[in-house]
Amino acid sequence: MTTSIFLTGATGYIGGSVLARLLNHPSASTFEITVQTRSPEKAKLFEKFGVKAVVGTNDDVVQLEGLAEQAHVVFSCADADHLPAIQAILRGLRKRHATLGDLSTLIHTSGTGVISTPAKGMFASDTVYSDLDVAQIKSIPPSAMHRDVDLAVIDADEKGYAHTFIVAPSTIYGFATHALAEARIANPVSIQIPSLIRASLDRRQAGVVGAGKALWPDVHIDDVADLYIVVFDATTADPEHIGHGWEGFYFGENGEHAWYDISKAIARAFVELGLGGTDEPTAFTDEELVKYWGSVDAGNYSGTNSRCRADRGRSIGWKPKYTTKDMIASIKPQIEWLLEQGRK
Known part of the structure; x- marks a missing residue:
């Protein structure tokens, strides 16, 4: 059939x-x-x-x-x-x-x-x-x-x-x-973490919304x-x-992170790659939120809470393999890829 x-x-x-x-x-x-x-x-x-x-x-x-x-x-x-x-x-x-x-x-x-x-x-x-x-x-x-x-x-x-x-x-x-x-x-990449990377590249310092304490899966x-x-x-x-x-x-979902964790990984990668800034992210100003995301509200999206567990998928046999640790490890390669795309 x-x-x-x-x-x-x-x-x-x-x-x-x-x-x-x-x-x-x-x-x-x-x-x-x-x-x-x-x-x-x-x-x-x-x-x-x-x-x-x-x-x-x-x-x-x-x-x-x-x-x-x-x-x-x-x-x-x-x-x-x-x-x-x-x-x-x-x-x-x-x-x-x-x-x-x-x-x-x-x-x-x-x-x-x-x-x-x-x-x-x-x-x-x-x-x-x-x-x-x-x-x-x-x-x-x-x-x-x-x-x-x-x-x-x-x-x-x-x-x-x-x-x-x-x-x-x-x-x-x-x-x-x-x-x-x-x-x-x-498209081979997401728009979520790369948007934070691109904004951080422009300001030459990893950025974070507020204190980065909010949690996401x-x-x-x-x-x-x-x-x-x-x-x-x-x-x-x-x-x-x-x-x-x-x-x-x-x-x-297969893990949970604070937004700070992502920004901290960007900051460390910037230092390792010689891109400038310190290994500690700094808070985006309202002006920067408007510059990079069009409005303060849109920029603050990367400072929201969204917490959940994918119990239903697992109940029917979904077995995700990758963890939050893998997400953090993926950030430096994403930065290098974005830089290469920029050079092209």
Whole structure:
């Protein structure tokens, strides 16, 4: 039996990594994969990997609706905050259900920013979320980051025309080393830690928001991509008995760090690489937060608390390998890579 898969965000860090795993999946010969890309050049490259590529963007809602309607499974790995795009995908899945009567699967990408709370780096929160605690997940306010899109996804499941799942990665790190990244089709690095590195490079001193005391979870790109496949395999094997909707929410984490830990690692690497500054990070000023992130509020994101445990993924067989220690060790190579890209 052929499984029709539509994946958004295929040229991205997460989407490209998920797609690479689908191409190497034991059942890959039964998959018909379609992706969307804004680049005609990359569309041609995708074809070389046996992937059908359609040129378009998240704003092409009619196209998204049509592509979703044709799919047994949709991986939504693009913009976690693009409500019109997810609404278009859901319209397509609703049409498919009305026409064929089957239940498609939607695996949507959110993020642990949904549980983040302001701290400006000055304190650690005591609240820790578990994705097995449905009441706790339901208590997240509608005004939270990503929440409007997440609620639309869950609503589709409650209305009964799709089985929906949400994967919420945390601070993702590590180089994506799969074939799509090596072919320069997909982004090989995250935007999270590199944004702090780039700001620190510009000011020639590692920076931190406030005192860096706030806490966040972390996860390696390989581990979080594996989580998508574990969820996909579980729902493919037994779609009626794996939780979905409110019971299909999966955090991606395998450790926890203070923001200071990241900034301290950047500072040490700067000293070791002769890039200037001291081995102790200094606080970003409000002017710098505006300069590097567009606003004080946006800059303070790297000083929020977001604490969680990925209990649900582990309960269905997800076994992440990389730890916070690996994240800290990855920072110096990321700095060297960014410097090399700058020279190119």
